[in-house]
Amino acid sequence: MSEIKPTLKQRFDRWMIRHGRVLVIGLPYLWLFLFFLVPFLIVLKISFATAEYAQPPYSALFQWVDEGVNVAINFGNYLFLLSDSLYITAYLNSIRIAAISTVITLLIGYPMAYGIARAKGSTRNLLLMLVILPFWTSFLIRVYAWIGILDREGLINAALMGMHIISEPLIMRQTEFAVYIGIVYTYLPFMILPLYSTLEKMDGSLLEAALDLGCKPWKAFLKITLPLSMPGVLAGSLLVFIPAVGEFVIPELLGGPNTLMIGRTLWNEFFSNRDWPIASSVAIAMLIFLVVPIMYFQHIQGKTEEAGK
Amino acid sequence: MSQGANQQEARECVQSSQPWNDPDAVPFIRFEKVTKKFGDFYAVDDVSLDIYRHELFALLGGSGCGKTTLLRMLAGFEELTDGKIFIDGVDMAGVPPYERPTNMMFQSYALFPHMSVETNVAFGLHQDGYSKSEIKDRVADMLALVQMSKFAKRKPHQLSGGQRQRVALARSLVKQPKVLLLDEPLGALDKKLREQTQFELVNIQEKLGTTFVMVTHDQEEAMTMASRIAVMNEGVIKQKGTPFELYEYPNSRFTANFLGQVNLIEGTLVDDDEKYAIIRSDDIGGDIYIDHAVQGHEGTTLWVALRPERLRLCTEKPEDSAHNCFGGKVEEIGYLGGLSTYHVRLDSGLRIKVSEPNTHRHNEPRYTWEDRVWVTWETGSASVLNQ
Amino acid sequence: MSGKRSIFLTSALCFGFAFLYVPILLVIIYSFNEGKLVTVWAGFSTKWYVELFQDDGMIDAAWNSLRIGVMSATLALAIGTPAGLVMSRFGRFKTRTMFSGMIAAPLVMPDVITGLSLLLLFVTMEQLIGWPEGRGMTTIVIAHTTFCAAYVAVVIQSRLAGMDSSIEEAAMDLGAKPTKIFFLITLPMILPALMAGWLLSFTLSLDDLVISSFVAGPGSTTLPMKVFSSVRLGVSPEINALATLIIVAISILIIIASILVMRSERQRSRQIQDDPGIVG
Numbered sequence A: 001m002s003e004i005k006p007t008l009k010q011r012f013d014r015w016m017i018r019h020g021r022v023l024v025i026g027l028p029y030l031w032l033f034l035f036f037l038v039p040f041l042i043v044l045k046i047s048f049a050t051a052e053y054a055q056p057p058y059s060a061l062f063q064w065v066d067e068g069v070n071v072a073i074n075f076g077n078y079l080f081l082l083s084d085s086l087y088i089t090a091y092l093n094s095i096r097i098a099a100i101s102t103v104i105t106l107l108i109g110y111p112m113a114y115g116i117a118r119a120k121g122s123t124r125n126l127l128l129m130l131v132i133l134p135f136w137t138s139f140l141i142r143v144y145a146w147i148g149i150l151d152r153e154g155l156i157n158a159a160l161m162g163m164h165i166i167s168e169p170l171i172m173r174q175t176e177f178a179v180y181i182g183i184v185y186t187y188l189p190f191m192i193l194p195l196y197s198t199l200e201k202m203d204g205s206l207l208e209a210a211l212d213l214g215c216k217p218w219k220a221f222l223k224i225t226l227p228l229s230m231p232g233v234l235a236g237s238l239l240v241f242i243p244a245v246g247e248f249v250i251p252e253l254l255g256g257p258n259t260l261m262i263g264r265t266l267w268n269e270f271f272s273n274r275d276w277p278i279a280s281s282v283a284i285a286m287l288i289f290l291v292v293p294i295m296y297f298q299h300i301q302g303k304t305e306e307a308g309k
Numbered sequence B: 001m002s003q004g005a006n007q008q009e010a011r012e013c014v015q016s017s018q019p020w021n022d023p024d025a026v027p028f029i030r031f032e033k034v035t036k037k038f039g040d041f042y043a044v045d046d047v048s049l050d051i052y053r054h055e056l057f058a059l060l061g062g063s064g065c066g067k068t069t070l071l072r073m074l075a076g077f078e079e080l081t082d083g084k085i086f087i088d089g090v091d092m093a094g095v096p097p098y099e100r101p102t103n104m105m106f107q108s109y110a111l112f113p114h115m116s117v118e119t120n121v122a123f124g125l126h127q128d129g130y131s132k133s134e135i136k137d138r139v140a141d142m143l144a145l146v147q148m149s150k151f152a153k154r155k156p157h158q159l160s161g162g163q164r165q166r167v168a169l170a171r172s173l174v175k176q177p178k179v180l181l182l183d184e185p186l187g188a189l190d191k192k193l194r195e196q197t198q199f200e201l202v203n204i205q206e207k208l209g210t211t212f213v214m215v216t217h218d219q220e221e222a223m224t225m226a227s228r229i230a231v232m233n234e235g236v237i238k239q240k241g242t243p244f245e246l247y248e249y250p251n252s253r254f255t256a257n258f259l260g261q262v263n264l265i266e267g268t269l270v271d272d273d274e275k276y277a278i279i280r281s282d283d284i285g286g287d288i289y290i291d292h293a294v295q296g297h298e299g300t301t302l303w304v305a306l307r308p309e310r311l312r313l314c315t316e317k318p319e320d321s322a323h324n325c326f327g328g329k330v331e332e333i334g335y336l337g338g339l340s341t342y343h344v345r346l347d348s349g350l351r352i353k354v355s356e357p358n359t360h361r362h363n364e365p366r367y368t369w370e371d372r373v374w375v376t377w378e379t380g381s382a383s384v385l386n387q
Numbered sequence C: 001m002s003g004k005r006s007i008f009l010t011s012a013l014c015f016g017f018a019f020l021y022v023p024i025l026l027v028i029i030y031s032f033n034e035g036k037l038v039t040v041w042a043g044f045s046t047k048w049y050v051e052l053f054q055d056d057g058m059i060d061a062a063w064n065s066l067r068i069g070v071m072s073a074t075l076a077l078a079i080g081t082p083a084g085l086v087m088s089r090f091g092r093f094k095t096r097t098m099f100s101g102m103i104a105a106p107l108v109m110p111d112v113i114t115g116l117s118l119l120l121l122f123v124t125m126e127q128l129i130g131w132p133e134g135r136g137m138t139t140i141v142i143a144h145t146t147f148c149a150a151y152v153a154v155v156i157q158s159r160l161a162g163m164d165s166s167i168e169e170a171a172m173d174l175g176a177k178p179t180k181i182f183f184l185i186t187l188p189m190i191l192p193a194l195m196a197g198w199l200l201s202f203t204l205s206l207d208d209l210v211i212s213s214f215v216a217g218p219g220s221t222t223l224p225m226k227v228f229s230s231v232r233l234g235v236s237p238e239i240n241a242l243a244t245l246i247i248v249a250i251s252i253l254i255i256i257a258s259i260l261v262m263r264s265e266r267q268r269s270r271q272i273q274d275d276p277g278i279v280g
Helices: A008-046 A076-083 A085-118 A121-136 A139-150 A155-162 A176-201 A204-212 A217-228 A230-245 A249-253 A262-271 A276-307 B002-017 B067-075 B117-127 B132-145 B161-173 B191-208 B219-225 B243-248 B253-258 C002-030 C047-054 C056-089 C096-108 C111-129 C137-161 C166-173 C178-189 C191-207 C210-215 C223-231 C237-273
Strands: A062-065 A068-071 B029-038 B041-051 B056-060 B082-087 B102-105 B179-183 B211-216 B228-233 B236-241 B263-272 B277-281 B286-290 B301-306 B312-314 B325-335 B339-346 B351-357 B372-376 B383-385
Touching: A008 A276, A008 C056, A008 C096, A008 C111, A008 C137, A076 A085, A076 A276, A085 A121, A085 A176, A085 A230, A085 A262, A085 A276, A085 C002, A121 A176, A121 C002, A121 C191, A121 C237, A139 A155, A139 A176, A139 A249, A139 C002, A139 C223, A139 C237, A176 A230, A176 A249, A176 C002, A204 A217, A217 A230, A230 A276, A230 C096, A249 A262, A262 A276, A262 C111, A262 C210, A276 C096, A276 C111, B029 B067, B041 B067, B041 B082, B041 B236, B056 B067, B056 B219, B067 B082, B067 B102, B067 B179, B067 B211, B102 B161, B102 C166, B117 B132, B117 B161, B132 B161, B161 B179, B161 B191, B191 B219, B211 B219, B219 B243, B228 B243, B228 B253, B236 B243, B236 B253, B253 B263, B253 B301, B253 B383, B263 B286, B277 B301, B312 B351, B325 B351, B339 B372, C002 C237, C047 C056, C047 C237, C056 C096, C056 C137, C056 C191, C056 C223, C096 C137, C111 C137, C111 C210, C137 C191, C137 C210, C166 C178, C178 C191, C191 C223, C191 C237, C210 C223, C223 C237
Parallel strands: B056 B211, B056 B228, B102 B179, B179 B211
Antiparallel strands: A062 A068, B029 B041, B029 B082, B228 B236, B263 B277, B263 B301, B277 B286, B301 B383, B312 B372, B325 B339, B325 B372, B339 B351
16 A cells, blocks of 8 residues: 655655656756757847958957947848849849749649549558658769759659750750759659648548538549648648758759759858858848748747647 | 456445445545646646545536546646646646546547557556556556557557557556556547447456546547546536436526526526425426425526427327426337437427337327427426526 | 549649659669760670769768758657657646747758858857867757757657657556656657657758758768759769669668557557457
8 A cells, every 4th residue: 555654765756757857858958948949049139240261261250359248230241242243133032933943843742642632551651652752862972863863964864865856955954944843843842742641630521521412523622622631732832832942952053053942152251251240141041931831830839839739 | 366356346336325425435546626727728627526535527518618628637738827727636736647546548548550559558666667567467468458469569550440559558557556547548449449449448446446537529438438527618517417407407598408408497586385396487488386385586587408308299289288298290200210309399489308118119290390389398307407 | 423523633643743753764764874975875884883982072061961850850859759758748837938939940040041041150250269179070060950950859849749648657656656657658659750850860961951951061071062062063873872862771771760650550550549449
């Protein structure tokens, strides 16, 4: 029979329960706080600094001078971003390219997700695995694969010229078109998976009820399936759109020198120009634009998490 | 099993001695002004309740009435917002579930899917550090008790629903808890199996003498199994008592409605004497004669509760019908095999439900649609409710 | 009626899968091409594989990547698992919104931002506390652990959300203390998710180019960094060979893992679907 008075061990255990909870929350909390949240504050801070030939190559914001702190906030970086059309073009380009790619991905991904959700048992698992498999294989290699296909001396040109359809090679790589292909290709699984999971959860009898009530199949799809799959559409679109805006590898490898995207600009500012403050202000400017979609994404994540309960 | 015999005696003793009627009896479980709030919502609101040793106590109510929250507070899964819970005289405040003398049988059974039947049942004993041989014996005994010895090596997913229910029961009983908590113990079983299992559970309880506290939404299940029932609604206990008390002497329209079928007739108290009372009802179109005094002022609104099986139907107006006899027409007939229910539209417009047993096989139905009938009852059959 | 629809869906699936797989297949095929040109098939050969294995820079980078991958995935599991547990089992606490934000945001955050911000953090930390000294494997592992932990948390959380929490309550009711419950009940039940989380982290780490480039130092070149600098110059048969090896290795790993997960899923769903009515 259990004790009435708590023993020392029981007291320790109870302490562990009360504080163990804090420990379990604390470890991931601290890690993410230190390595995810704090870095943004530092980026923000450095975006207000001036570039210097020093190690590290930026000026200090706060300096201890004789009487107190000397604050040197420099808005110059942001003014520079606004005044140079290169940055504005890069921003608008990124958003346009990301948006168009997202729409294309959705148009290809939706019927695929729907087809998989409608498939039976083992076929469905196989199809699902086929979608997930490329997602696991290297991103870089998947982009790389298209170089060989789209290149001036690539497979498409070789094939078309071999069949005498064209006499001059088509310029496909180093165009915006190639960037669209690259983004759609690499991000397609991110669109299909959330779409699939909403479509799969959907009660099939809803569609049967609509048909039973005299709705034509196509209309039933528009009125029932599509609205109910909106959470999946949104989640998938955000999963494609947000990272695509900041994409670096795809425009670098498949796009031409004129395909300006903001991620690429940041990379160049950092690695080629070694201008850390400008790179930071580019990052902050990108983040300001992405904050709303990111928070919206988090909101959707939270909702599906609650629906799962 | 002399101990078992003793306990069986103890249990019979409980049924006959009725400790709840004895002011000197010491309750085994005591809820003292227990309140549980989730945000602004009162799941349990100032509940006080005593449960005695060897009882099979049922908390009965619809979904969201607070019965499960009350049970979970007893098990230690929910903290009390206010009030106290005592088990065997010990205040349970701050005692975590794994140190309480209670064990619970979950609605979903919550069997550990990665362990065999045997390991599931042994789990609790392992936590208490019993020796291997003792664990083995006790698990074997328990599996024999619930007739699951054959399936000891199986995994939960290889069992049927009824078998899983038995394993869950064995697992929660093997530690010989002071109190066994059952959350809708038969909710996942189909009707036939449920009825059979009800009696098995009662038999096991009688054999072991453990105090059972059970949560259910099924009034038949509660009445079949429980020594006493507490009917709950919106976080409060509306009434508690033996099944007989609750059915025959409901204290409110809620309990009367919740347990079995009832006709409720609204009326006004017009005459209250020491030996009788008269309630005038416009709904029924006349006076209702009650054979006992009603505590209340004349002019107050009251409700008369009439069970369908206590009403009689006749084709001719009975001669000795000074009281409680109202004419009407048969509107609906429901043939249920053992009995038939008739819905009679009285001349006043009130619809009343009457049920009659079908005692003979070859009898023609006594009444048919649109038949002119008289509804009557004995003056002692009605209960009068003031809320 | 449904015929037309299924033809449409089938062709959409065929087109989609062709789109996904043809480029990869071409890479694999051309890795066995004798000639150096991508377009001309000059006969079957494995000479590029031989060349690949003699490329010390490539081997070193691959070794670095594998070590970083194993360390990051293991650490990510240690941090992501409690995070997933907190999200699905701990109910509300004061700064939960911020916590869930810090888990959801890394999933979509553009790599360039994450990379830059982590680099600046490491530089600042070095200035302030002298650690980490310079950049290298350690900083890459920390960076990878951070975004992988978010993925692990999501995987664990969704697994736990599908698990009846009364199973853990039952263990507690039978006398097991919270730590014991985690190791005896929760852990075995989320084992497939842990495996999936580890694998996912491992491949994400193995795959990362941008973040590594920011936080890497001399001597900590990873395989993607090496591949990237070579690919920038154009297609090379050696990279085709490497790509083929990676694809084959990962595919085998994933197929084995999914078969294992599917088997345990099937067991689980059978257990749920079993009708209580059918008495054995």
